[in-house]
Amino acid sequence: MALELIGKLIKVLPEVSGQSQKGPWSKQEFVIETLDASYPKKVCLTAWGDKVADLKQYALGDTLKATFSAESREYNERWYTELRAFRIELGEGEGAPAPARPAAAQQAQPRPASQSQPAAMSFNAAFDEESNDLPF
Template sequence: MALELIGKLIKVLPEVSGQSQKGPWSKQEFVIETLDASYPKKVCLTAWGDKVADLKQYATGDTLKATFSAESREYNERWYTELRAFRIELAEGDGGAAPARPAAPQQAQSRPAAPQGAAMSFNAAFDEESNDLPF
């Protein structure tokens, strides 16, 4: 499940790295504040591996569009949720001001457009451009 978030980069936390059986790894968390004028929310996302280097090209205050996946896991009867960013880019129209509402992606003619705010079906088809998974 791919989700998108557009907001202002307000904080980049220190990079964390280590060694596992599969080799070295690195991650870096960053905080984006949504552009909702009435109730802006702060959301902490995690960049892993090569995405850590991508994150370094942005400065605090930049308006970013982060595409991420959400995953939860249980440990000792507590649940932990991680928002793993797999694409980080400047939001369209970023010139210091809040960007306009993002345009909807081009829909294939064979599929009807989903209503605004509707949940995506489990077996929904994606175009090749939106499928940026590393595996």
């Protein structure tokens, strides 16, 4: 399952590397703040292997589009979740300020059925006031 997140790069944590039975490995965590104007969220993602080198080409404040997979595992009756970024690229604006409309609202627009739509992650569902038919 591929998910997408667009936001501003706000922090890059130190690179961690080691040696396993399969050979050397490296990973680096980074934090993206979503472009939602009302309630921005901070999300920590992990880059593994050659994606660590890809991450070094971006500066703090750049707008990134990260495609990732969510993965959970159990250890000692506790669950741990990791968001593994497998594609990191410059997002809209290339470090420019956030667009007027949040990314979640842009994804909520209806698309023709002929276009394939990738799975996208939205932390705040778009809410259209006109479609609200509740009595209060």
